[in-house]
Amino acid sequence: MNDSTSILFGMPEIAVVDVERVADDGGKSGRLVHIERPEDWAACPECGVISTSVRQRRTTRPRDLPYGEEPIRVHWHKRQFACKEPLCARKAFTEAVAEIPPRARVTGRLCRAVAHQVASGRSVAAVGRQYRLGWPLVHRHFAIHADAVLPEPEPPHVLGIDETRRGRPQWIKNEATGRWTRTELFETNFVDLSGSGGLLGQAAGRTGKAVVDWLNTRGHAWKNQVRLVAIDPAACYRTAIKQALPHAVIVVDHFHLVALAGKALTAVRQRITREHRGRRGRAADPEWANRRRLLRGRERLSERTFTRMWNDLIDHELTGQILTAWIAKEELRSLLACAREQAPRSVISHRLHRFLSWCADSDIPELLTLAETIDAWWPETLAFITTGITNARTEGTNRLIKDAARVAFGFRNLTNQRRRVRLACTHQTINVPAA
Ligand SMILES: [Zn+2]
The missing domain is CATH 3.30.420.10 (Ribonuclease H-like superfamily/Ribonuclease H)
Structure with missing residues (x-):
């Protein structure tokens, strides 16, 4: 099979008999490719005996990958052979090729193409629209592809x-x-x-x-x-x-632990605003203006920003609870930083004690809850500090x-x-x- 049209069509085991120009449904011009198997024989799938006796011919219209800008249709001229082997139960069989198995209405290369498109992140519906194929068919081929490439999960350490x-x-x-x-x-x-x-x-x-x-x-x-x-x-x-x-x-x-401290701090800030202003926070309130700065880590604030935030709260938030909650958050961060610093056990115990007693002495309900949570999760928190796993x-x-x-x-x-x-x-x- 070295005919150039067959090479261009590029389907293994298949020869192109003819290509004709046809009018498509919408009156647009399209191309119709007639294909067949070049051999004049086929092996019976049941007994493997070769037959040259053609019983009848049929034409099927498998859907194939588009090629070029104009629509392309494929007619496969298929033959049914008679099995001449007396011992074989099968009296007749239809020829097939790997790319178009028996009863397939879509070529293998089109199935692979749609599966890869979906696997690369496009939706099944969008791929189906592009190739004019139904959702179930596109999805089925994606599933076959995905199940083949997805490994059984190996146990992780x-x-x-x-x-x-x-x-x-x-x-x-x-x-x-x-x-x-x-x-x-x-x-x-x-x-x-x-x-x-x-x-x-x-x-x-x-x-x-x-x-x-x-x-x-x-x-x-x-x-x-x-x-x-x-x-x-x-x-x-x-x-x-x-x-x-x-x-x-x-x-x-540990990110979730820091987030818990941030939530406690935000809860304190909102409660203070409610208690002292009788309403929700506004842009003019110093504690509201500083709400994002409060949640940022100390080392991520410039000296100037930090000083302004600190003084703002000292001057305007007279209970001192917001700054107390901010310090509790920073104490927890300092405790968790032991992981990065590979701090010895004595330093870990010292910082844990400092954090817990700061919260306990504050008498602020949100900080007491935070301290109770860290205490309840101490073995797992210590496991983070010693392993650094996140x-x-x-x-x-x-x-x-x-x-x-x-x-x-x-x-x-x-x-x-x-x-x-x-x-x-x-x-x-x-x-x-x-x-
Ligand atoms: Zn047979």
Whole structure:
């Protein structure tokens, strides 16, 4: 088969018989390609015996990749052969090629093209529109592709667990009471923090049960490989890890701890404004004007900015509670900085004591709660200080998860969405050539 038109068409095992110019549906001109297998024989798929006896001919119209700007259609002139082997149960068979298997209405190269387009981040609907193929067909081929390239997750030494919200919050009316309740759907993500496994999997909800079930599905040998688990400070996750991975060390993510201190500080500021001004904060209020500066780390404020913020609050916030909460936040940050500084145990104990007693002596309810939380999470916080492990990469994965989920907005089916999200997050890992 060395005819130049066949070479240009480029489908293995296929010869181009003729190309003609035809009027397309809309009156536009298009091209019609007639193809066939060049051999005048075929092997029976049942017994393997070669037959040259043609019983009948049929023409099928497989959809193929577009080529050039004008529409292109394909007519495949297929033959049905009679199987002459007396011992074979099959009396007749239709010839087929790898790119167009029996009963296929779409060529293999078109299927691969749409699968790659979806895998690269486009929506199933958009790819379907471009190639004029239905949603189920495009999705089916994407799923085949994704399942082939997605590896079974390898057990990581350090496992990261966190949550992402799936879609927007919804309001659901309870028909019996007539009350509306706000519901949010969450997914729990399992991420490889030590290796290159990327997003290992997702489970519906953010409950301990979701975590336990997902881990137990992996099996004993898998679970035994996990040495450390980084989580958000959520009690249900901690309980679940203690149950499913009793040997693993739990590390609480320090960004979330700093965020808790920031929330306590904001709560104090809003309460002070309410108590002393009888309203919500306004731009003219010094504490409101400084609200973002307060949350920034001390070392990220210039001397000038810091002095102005400090003096503003000394002069105008007479209870001193906002500055007390700010110092509590900085004390917690200094305690957590022991991880970076590889501080000895004596320094860690000293800073912990300083933070806890500062909160306790303040008598500010928000700071007492903060101190209780840190105390309740002390083993996991200390595990962060000694290992330095954070969920930061999980947060990076979160962005990928959200991007992929946004494109896959049409997915009602969670398995489909998870496959899609996992592929997006594992993409870089898959594409990295072996070093
Ligand atoms: Zn046969």
